[in-house]
Amino acid sequence: MKILRNAQRPLVNALRRRYAIFDGLWQRFPDNIFLIRCGDAGRFYVEAINxxxxxxxxxTSxxxxxxxxxxxxxADYLPAVLARYQECVASRAPLSYEEIGAADQANPQYWLTIMVPAVDGQGRVEYILGISRDITLIRQAEETLRQANEVLEKRVAERxxxxxxxxxxxxxxxxxxxLTGLYNRRHFFELAEHAFRQTLRSGFDLSVVMVDLDSFKRINDSLGHAAGDLVLRExxxxxxxxxxxxxxxxxYGxxxxxxxxxxxxxxxACRLAERLQNAVADSRIQWRDTAIQCTLSAGxxxxxxxxxxxxxxxxxxxxxxxxxxxxxxxxCIVVSRPDTSLCSSRELFS
Ligand SMILES: Nc1nc2c(ncn2[C@@H]2O[C@H](COP(=O)(O)OP(=O)(O)OP(=O)(O)O)[C@@H](O)[C@H]2O)c(=O)[nH]1
Incomplete structure (x- = not known):
């Protein structure tokens, strides 16, 4: 009997050492640890908590x-907790998930939980070991970052x-x-070049009307440059x-x-020039107490x-x-014929 006790001593010592190590770790581990016993009929019992x-x-444990x-x-969390235990038992495999738990909804607490099933020789899950880490600070930092990003994106979108x-x-x-809001000379040429090339391809007609206000200098000289500007805008x-x-x-100039x-x-093109001529002649441009009347010439x-x-x-x-x-x-309006000879618009229609 004594011989047997002596033979067991190293094993007992080894088990004691191992228990002391595990118990020390269990006591000092900073995250939540729980050991759950899986009973019959799908019941679960607490075995230990740290x-x-x-x-x-x-x-206490x-x-x-x-x-x-x-x-x-x-009770609030019970259905979700039971569902995870059942999932772990059914899958007989480690399980990892995130859950939200909070005393009040304004300050949610986030947990990352890992569960490992302990399976016996018959393939039955006897225990579940779980570790839950509070990741609230990480989620809060992410939320702060997300909000900061949102503000930044809004600002970037506005800019x-x-x-x-x-x-x-x-x-x-x-x-x-x-001054006038019409196309400037450079852009007129860009658009006109494009239209000209299209005409070369299509063979459709294309005409140009050059228009110049008559004796415009007189308006500037008599009423001032600002009056001339107003006339050009009108x-x-x-x-x-x-x-x-x-x-x-x-x-153009x-x-x-x-x-x-x-x-x-x-x-x-002549009809357009005539419509312009008439519209300009009909318009009275009021500059202070002077009604300015203009005429135009066109080619x-x-x-x-x-x-x-x-x-x-x-x-x-x-x-x-x-x-x-x-x-x-x-x-008046003068037309350049295809042979470059010149005639009045009236002659063109006769
Ligand atoms: N107010 C104003 N005057 C301008 C502008 N650009 C050119 N002018 C003036 O337009 C006048 C053109 O004078 P002229 O070339 O002698 O032509 P005109 O007096 O219309 O005479 P005709 O074209 O021969 O009928 C000049 O006095 C220029 O200073 C502008 O942007 N604003």
Whole structure:
């Protein structure tokens, strides 16, 4: 008998050492640890809880030991806890999940739980060992970061929109004449070049009307530059009213305007020039106590493959016709025929 006790001593000592190690770890482990015994009929009983859980449940591990889980876990969380135990028993595999538990909803507590089933020789889950870590601070930091990101994204979106609006304004400024709002000379040429190339491909008509206000200098000289500016703005408004949507109109120079009409021959271009002439003549522009009346001269040219190797050539012909209109006493429309001879618009229709 004594021999047998002596033989067992190293084993007992080894078991004591191991127990002391595990018990020390159990007592000092900072996260919640619980050991659950799986009873018959799907019942679960507390086997042991470590100090953090003792503090949370308000009972010692000895007091909790053997109690059905329903008597230890608060009723609010019980269904979710039982469901996890059942899942672990059914799968017989480790399980990891996140859960929210809180005394009040405004301050939720987040837990990351890992469960490991202890399976006996018959494949039955006898115990479940669980470790729960409080990850509330991590989730709160993530939420703070998410909110900060949201604010940042909103700010970036606002700045992007403001920048986009500023870019749009810049694009507008880059293509429009600041005084009249019509296309500036450079953009007029860009659009006109495009239309000209299309005409070369399609063979459709294309005409140019060059318009110049008559004796505009007199307005400046008699009423001042601001009055002249007002006249230019008002005349631009008249242009907008009279033009077709497809017409391209630009401020070509000081008081000179260019109109490019796609799919329009010389007669249609002359009719447009006449409508402009009449609309301008009818408009009374009020500058202080003076009603300013203007007239205009226009030169018209229809694209002709024989004369117009380029857009510049076509505009040059319309410009020559405009010069002729000025020479003929102003307030009239002159057309450059395909053979470059000049005639009045009335002659064109007769
Ligand atoms: N107020 C104002 N005047 C301008 C502007 N651009 C050019 N002008 C003036 O337009 C006038 C053009 O004068 P001219 O070239 O002699 O032409 P005009 O007086 O219209 O005479 P005709 O074209 O021969 O009928 C000049 O006095 C320029 O200073 C502008 O943006 N604003």
């Amino acid at each position: 100090p953090p859980l003792e503090a949370m449940f308000g009972m 000895e007091e909790a030991c053997g109690k059905p889980i329903e008597e230890v876990v608060p 992007t929109a403001a920048l986009e609006a500023a870019n749009q304004r810049l694009r507008e400024l880059a293509i429009h004449d600041g 005349i631009a408004g008249v242009f907008r009213l009279v033009m077709r949507e497809s017409d391209i109109v630009g401020r 000081g008081e000179e305007f260019a109109v490019l009409m796609s799919s329009a021959g010389a007669q249609e 018209v040219a229809q694209y002709s493959p024989q004369c117009d190797a380029s857009l510049d050539a076509l505009i040059e012909r319309a410009d020559v016709a405009l010069f002729e209109a000025k020479s003929r006493g102003r307030n």
